[in-house]
Structures are given as C-alpha cells and as structure tokens.
Amino acid sequence: MPTLYVSHHACIDHDTGDFHPESGDRLRAVQRILEAEDFMLLHRQEAPAATDEQLLRVHPQAHLDRVFRTIPAEGLRHIDGDTLVSPGSGEAARRSAGAVVVAVDAIMRGEVTNAFCAVRPPGHHAEAERAMGFCLFNNVAVGALHARAEYGLERVAVFDWDVHHGNGTQDIFQTDPGLFYASTHEAGNFPNSGFPSERGVAGNIVNCPLPPGSTGDAFRAAVEQTIEPAMRAFRPQLVMISAGFDGHARDPLAHLRLQVADFVWATQRMMAIADEFCDSRVISVLEGGYDLRALAGSVNAHVRALMGV
DSSP states (O other): OOEEEEEOGGGGGOOOOTTOSSOHHHHHHHHHHHTSGGGTTSEEEEOOOOOHHHHHTTSOHHHHHHHHHHOOSSSOEESSSSOEEOTTHHHHHHHHHHHHHHHHHHHHTTSOSEEEEOOSSOOTTOBTTBOBTTBSSOHHHHHHHHHHHHHOOSOEEEEEOSSSOOHHHHHHHTTOTTEEEEEEEETTOTTOOOOTTOOOTTSOEEEEEEOTTOBHHHHHHHIIIIIHHHHHHHOOSEEEEEEOOTTBTTOTTOOOBBOHHHHHHHHHHHHHHHHHHSTTOEEEEEOOOOOHHHHHHHHHHHHHHHHTO
C-alpha cells in the first residue's frame, strides 16, 4: 500500500511576518521537494479543516475561543512573544490538525500504510489550554484522540525528535496511561522542560535531553537504549512521529549536530516497531526545522524512508 501525503495551501497563508523563522517558506520548500517525479507514487490528499468536535477532544472550548478571538481581520497579532497570528491562521490551524485526522482515517481504513502530514503551524508546544512556541493546536494529540474515539485504539505512541521538547504533547498525554510520549531534544533550549524525572502517570513519558553539540551517536543511543525499550513495553497500536528537523547541524535555532542519515535511521526504527506491533501504522507530522536547505533534504529522505525506497 502507498504512503499518504497530506497538506493544504491554506497552511502557507498563516502569515508570521517578515523574518520570523516559522514562515510559509518552510512549507513551500517541503512542497517543492514532494512535487518531484521521485514522489509520484505518493497518495495525495488535501487536509480538511478539523471540526470543533475533533479539537475539543484535546483543547477546552475556552482555548478555542481564545485562539479564534485573537486572530485579526488584518495584519498580525501576538499571542506571545514568539507566536503570531494573521487573518489566515485560523484556517491553517484547523487544516493542520485536520491533516492528522484524515491520515488516521486513511490508515485505519487500510487505504495506506503510513502517512506524512506537511503542515503549519506546528503543534507540539500547544498545551491543552495554552498556545505557545509557534503552535496553536496540538496536531498529533488531535490525531491520537481521534484514533481512540473513532477506532477504539487503546494505546497510541508519539516519538518527538524535534530539537525542542514537546511540552504541549507531554502536558496532554501525561495523565493518560493509554498515551505514550517520548522525546529527544536539546537540554536547556526552549521551552526548558522535558527532564528525565518527568515520567507521567504510568511511566508513559520518556524524556532524553541531549547536551548541546550532541551528534547522531548520542541521539541514536538514546533511541536504542531508552526510547525503544519503553515503546516496546507499551505495545502501541499506532505510532506517530513529531518530525521536527531542527536538530540538523545547519539549523539556526539550536545546537545539535544531527545529519539527514540520523533522521532516516530513526524513521526506520519507528517503522520497525510499527511492523512489530501495529500492522506498520505510522503517521509523521511536521514540526520544526528552520534552515530551508536542511529541512528540504531531511523531508526528502524521511518520506523516502516511509515509502521504503
């Protein structure tokens, strides 16, 4: 079965202003790569807008109201010092979450084996009641809880390899033993969370902070020695990846020294766990990555790995 690619042009219309690192150029770079002939076998689908019902499984009504009330009729408005919204941000945020919902649907119906969701704004910093860190809604959490509500899955696992800790996903998952969250990230970087002592209600949170300057060797050791054993013990029925590529050595917002080959290796490791426990079901969702060359090259290799080519 094919790999699904989900995106939507509205995600580019989330304008963050001049010089903001989380810009529409990120998605344009990804879309150009995936329009190449090498990716002609991808199954393609436009992201629908997530419904209130789907968002409310993760975020309370008050959060939705705050986000949509903040979106301006024109210009830009700050949610916090880093997180801006513009007239197109509401639809972009709905479609970013909706992309993961439709990926869950396609995989659970047996239409595709795995999926890559190329969306923005990203999601992993969005807590249940707080938008932050460029993120408005938590896209992977919306997908995970959709899988539970619509398909009865009891155990959904997320591996987040973004260079920044996904405090939002941890916030949403930590009190639910049926949700597993594992993260590698740069120690001491934004948002200054994700300590190994944070274990969740049932050991369902696994954090592996890496010192600044760490290379792929340290990243791979954390995955092999800590994350994979915990994920195998959890026995996931769906594997999700918060695929941030800002751990790449070229990225301007962090200080890890990962290379494209490290992301390919991690993709294949997650696919192996999915093969073992859940009929190869993997959903990857774009998070960070702010050097356009590194982002495009990493996505190119990551999606090829999902396709098995």
